[in-house]
Amino acid sequence: MTTTESSPTSDTMTELRRRLGQVSDLAAAEALMSWEQETSMPDEAARVRGLQLSTLAGLTHAMFTDQQTGKLLETVEPANETDGAIVRVARRDYDRATRLPTEFVEAQTQAQNEAHHAWLAARKASDFATFAPHLERMMELARREADLRGYDEHPYDALLDNYEPGMRAGTVGTIFADLRDRTLPLIRRIAAAGDAADYSVLTRPFPAEAQKAFAWKIAGEAFGLEGSFARQDESAHPFMTNFSRSDLRITTRVEPYWPACLFGTWHETGHAMYERGVSGRWERTPVSGGASLGVHESQSRLFENLLARSLPFWNRYFSQLAEAAPEVTAGLDAAGLYRAVNRVNPSMIRVEADEVTYNFHIMLRFELELALLEGKLKVADLPEAWNAKMQDYLGLTPPDDAQGVLQDVHWSAGLIGYFPTYALGNLLSVQLLEAAQADAKIAGGSQNAEYGPLLSWLTENVHQYGRSLTPTQITEQATGRPLSADPYVAYLHRKYGEIYGLEGSRR
Amino acid sequence: MTTTESSPTSDTMTELRRRLGQVSDLAAAEALMSWEQETSMPDEAARVRGLQLSTLAGLTHAMFTDQQTGKLLETVEPANETDGAIVRVARRDYDRATRLPTEFVEAQTQAQNEAHHAWLAARKASDFATFAPHLERMMELARREADLRGYDEHPYDALLDNYEPGMRAGTVGTIFADLRDRTLPLIRRIAAAGDAADYSVLTRPFPAEAQKAFAWKIAGEAFGLEGSFARQDESAHPFMTNFSRSDLRITTRVEPYWPACLFGTWHETGHAMYERGVSGRWERTPVSGGASLGVHESQSRLFENLLARSLPFWNRYFSQLAEAAPEVTAGLDAAGLYRAVNRVNPSMIRVEADEVTYNFHIMLRFELELALLEGKLKVADLPEAWNAKMQDYLGLTPPDDAQGVLQDVHWSAGLIGYFPTYALGNLLSVQLLEAAQADAKIAGGSQNAEYGPLLSWLTENVHQYGRSLTPTQITEQATGRPLSADPYVAYLHRKYGEIYGLEGSRR
Incomplete structure (x- = not known):
């Protein structure tokens, strides 16, 4: 492979790009159908839409894993860097996609469907026992998948690699241990300091349409998300999806607890601006999209927490909030609002957790996944292990399994090795x-909530590369060092030491 | 082929249905992407969306016309009536789709793209000369397509068959001649009678959201279109599309001339309720969908004109209109409104035409298409021929070609043989x-604007069959005779004779 950008593209490369373009288009159609299902589809359409989605997923997979794709990937000689990255990423995807036999994938899909239905019922009844055999099966399949995919150090690595290419369970364990040891004391000190703040502001009346409109307006003004290339819609669970870098969709949910809509929108805005920033030269190729779930989450958390939960942000946008929701801001100022949206409150539920306690929900799940996969923990003993760790980390015992071990959808969907990416994203957000x-x-821009220069830096150092660099490459190239818990720990101590008036909290 | 419904389905049939199901799913994905493009897509997404749509269209066509489909269709032995209809319709579609060589389809597609752009510019500049060579090319390609498709009587038949299976130019010509001869005197008499009605009511203030909400509410109450299986959205040009019989979409456009939104919505509702009524046994097969464009149009026109422009309709819904738009109805009653929305007014523009003059716009186009195809009329002479016929039929001369021969998109899109279906739909609506x-x-229900029994009749006699019967079979089975101009002519004389106070207009 030469690196001359101007070299003529070979016929094989042209054919490969045509084929990858078609795969990308099919995947985009499937994504659009999914998005539409969550945002606007009439109820009765669900059954046939399920069949349509299944056909599209099957055809996308079949076209990509076709021997013809394999032959092209084997013989192609990319003539420039762009094509080189496309071939590299496509080869990796092809290898991963074809390593699992069709029979295995079908068995996995069916088991996941069954597990998902069992989980819905089990959570509703708070009855772990009925879910247990399905989780056993998920773990068996995960072990088998790890064997099929292959790994050097630990079977967990093969699963983690689905979501965070190149990351190892050993590395995660080391980083998490450091994070745990240096954050637990902070939680204890915050608890000891007491909390006299008034959080009733967070549920003051804020009309649904006004919530959405304010969140969307600021997503544009502060973070650059514009209606010319993006849309905001409502859905039961907020998410971001996109069908090209000029076709971004974020969804939001409106609740009496209005920060859910606002910060949720800005979280999805972070995901969206990542996709927006991916270079156009990766359009309709497998290189488009984010480098990993962790890097993606670093962007959403950066926007949601590091920017939108900062004092400069509210110094700048408080007056607009007051205009949009006068009942919410009555008797309040920017500092008061900043204080209210930064409550540290250990709770049972991961998705409601604050910046300080959130990562403990992840560490707990990571440790339990590892023990289950290694066979050191039996599925039957999982609820007890869950509750014990919850007590250790956050001083709480779930009143039932629905609010404990059954709260997340992930395991029922076979997503083992997925959880760590949430915490890795948190750590990376501060490091970046x-x-x-x-x-x-x-730095000066951030102090005035002028994020243009920051956004340019993120695009240049993170977004533009898409999947052409690994998460490790992006992290080291952009920050000069490997991922570490240091910046995040220091950030927590600095921010919450000040909020809770802790002495010597800076470390 | 046996006709025992309970016979076991053969493996070949199972494989054929699986394949046809996938083709149907791909087509549904393409339709959804098109709908979304017109209703909600961000502007900048257009370029890539075009590529995605093109990929889906190509894959759908490739999968259907694949030799594997041909082999299955050749060897399959349907074991029951349902499968028999699926095979019959699929064989017809396959034969039609494979009869045109790929090179021809590609040349046609490219010429259509070029003609469409030329038409947009020509219409804007009202300059027929720049469009003329493209129309020449469209006619050449149409002649060649007719030869490739094959026909017994007239090349036009092969084109007409694209939209109205089984219909012949000779039949259309005979019906149209009758229609023309018996409607022209009515137009003359209405013109002579004069018109003292006040039509300013049609542009009285009616807020956009209220227009859409009223149109949608009545689409449900009067015609049975419900949010559980349908949606209403806005688009530049109103249309109906669907992705299954439980996933219907209608679009509307809001204008100061508010009847455009109301009657447009009810027009699309007619199309939607047709798709809704197609039997579930045709789901994800080529038998789903309407029998032809003409039969489809008969349903939209029936709802839009025969029902929603009737006095009983307004007797029933006037009070709701008054509630939704008090400024519109001020000083008016149901009879006054009925009178205002039934103005006969010869005009240059087809899409603005009333029930009496509309068909003349179609007859004019049909006659010119036929003459062009036969070579009896030169493209260069078309504007003159257009204007002469417009003068003959409606007593008007377009001030420029933009308001004359260049007004419609159809010819620039290669849609030759399409126009007659609009008028055939009008005629069939009254006959049905x-x-x-x-x-x-x-009959009694219609007098009280209670359309439940009528809708049931239409479902039973028209909708349920989908494409399993031809338009001719549906017409003769449902009405006891072939399509004729009689019912429509009598309807016009009855309705407009009364509105315009013409003596002895009943014939």
């Missing part, structure tokens, strides 16, 4: 922001 | 309604 703020202009 | 109203309960 601090690297960016080494530039005085970006 | 009268057949239904032979049942006293249905």
